[in-house]
Amino acid sequence: MSFSIKKQGEIVVVDVEGQLIVGNRQELKQKVLDELEKGEKRFLIDFSQTGYIDSSGLGVLVSLSKKIREQGGELRLANLNDDLKTLFELTKLDTLFQIADTRERALESF
Amino acid sequence: MTHSSDADVGSLPLDTMRLAIELEIPSDIRYIERVVELVTRQCEHLRFTARHCALNVPVALTEALSNAILRGNRESREKHVRLKARLDFVSLVMEVSDDGEGFDLENCTIDPTTAENIERVDGRGLFLMRALMDRVERFNDHGNVIRLTLRRG
Numbered sequence: 001m002s003f004s005i006k007k008q009g010e011i012v013v014v015d016v017e018g019q020l021i022v023g024n025r026q027e028l029k030q031k032v033l034d035e036l037e038k039g040e041k042r043f044l045i046d047f048s049q050t051g052y053i054d055s056s057g058l059g060v061l062v063s064l065s066k067k068i069r070e071q072g073g074e075l076r077l078a079n080l081n082d083d084l085k086t087l088f089e090l091t092k093l094d095t096l097f098q099i100a101d102t103r104e105r106a107l108e109s110f
Numbered sequence: 111m112t113h114s115s116d117a118d119v120g121s122l123p124l125d126t127m128r129l130a131i132e133l134e135i136p137s138d139i140r141y142i143e144r145v146v147e148l149v150t151r152q153c154e155h156l157r158f159t160a161r162h163c164a165l166n167v168p169v170a171l172t173e174a175l176s177n178a179i180l181r182g183n184r185e186s187r188e189k190h191v192r193l194k195a196r197l198d199f200v201s202l203v204m205e206v207s208d209d210g211e212g213f214d215l216e217n218c219t220i221d222p223t224t225a226e227n228i229e230r231v232d233g234r235g236l237f238l239m240r241a242l243m244d245r246v247e248r249f250n251d252h253g254n255v256i257r258l259t260l261r262r263g
Contacts, residue, residue: 019168022176023139052165054172055234063231083165090241091234092223 003028005035011042011110013103017049020057029060033067041073044106048079053087065097074098078106124156125199134192135175137183137208142175149195149204156197158262166242166260167202173235174206174256182208182254202260205249212254 003024004015012035020028032043045061047053061077068075078100080088088094100106129152135141146168153163175191183189189209196203219236220227227233239246239258249255 019143021143021172022180023142052168052172054169054176055232055238056176058234059231062229066229083161086161086165087169087238090238092228096228 003031005031008044008107011044011107012040013107014043014045015049016045016047019051019053020060021052021054022056025056025060028057029064032064036068036071036073041068041071042110043068043073043075044078044103044110045075046078046103046106047081047084048103050081050084053084058087058091058093062093062096074110076100076106076109078103127156128196128198129156130197131193131195134190137179137185137187137189137191139176139179139185142172142179145175145193146171149193149202152195152197153202156199158197158202158260162202162260162262170239170242170258170260171204171206173239174204174258177235177256178206178208178210178254181213182210184210200262201244202262204258205255206258207249207255210254212248212252214248 002017004017006013014028014032016028035043065075076098079102080099085094088097088099098109100109131149131152133145135145149171150163150167153167158167175193178191179185183191192207194205219240220233222228222230222234222237236246243258244261245257245259247257249257
């Protein structure tokens with residue numbers, strides 16, 4: 001499991017490879033917060049290579065969403081598979097986040 | 111003595127197979143992913159649905175193990191977490207126990223989907239276990255064993 005970060009224009013794109021769970025959630029949080037501190041405002045987290053997410057992982061996404069918003073920024077999610085979509089629907093987090101089907105659509109939505 | 115070919119083995123009925131896993135890990139969250147992978151792989155062998163193997167089992171078991179490590183044992187190096195899992199053609203039953211003081215299952219469950227809770231960072235663990243398993247119960251009076259049951263359906 002790992003997280004890779006790259007810039008695509010003005011947007012910071014984070015790929016979550018493997019699981020986003022209690023054992024690695026702080027790593028994702030710190031990486032995004034570091035970018036936020038550098039002044040980045042637009043973030044896209046791509047889940048096309050993600051396995052499963054637990055409640056701690058969901059909690060980190062909620063926390064990041066709030067912190068990014070507080071700094072006047074925006075967060076988008078993309079590429080949730082059917083299982084992950086179900087997870088977001090069960091927790092109603094699909095109503096909290098802006099979720100795009102593809103990376104391209106997410107990038108265009110900023 | 112006769113030997114079965116691979117094709118014969120593949121066609122054996124699954125409803126006669128039963129599998130049990132019993133293990134103990136230190137109170138360290140880094141062990142969770144490997145334990146989850148072990149159980150999920152056995153579910154795949156017994157042909158649980160793809161949804162069960164990719165969502166219900168890994169997420170619910172991760173929640174149970176992390177609760178036991180972080181809340182039950184408070185990550186104490188001297189304490190351990192145990193898992194007993196039994197799988198067959200009907201169901202998967204997982205019991206996770208820790209060395210902590212236990213908790214009241216009913217009092218710990220909040221609804222994280224309400225407007226006032228939706229932006230909470232925590233509080234989704236028990237909710238997810240209940241949503242993804244057919245049954246979640248405190249197994250002993252001490253409160254430090256949780257039993258999760260998933261029927262194949």
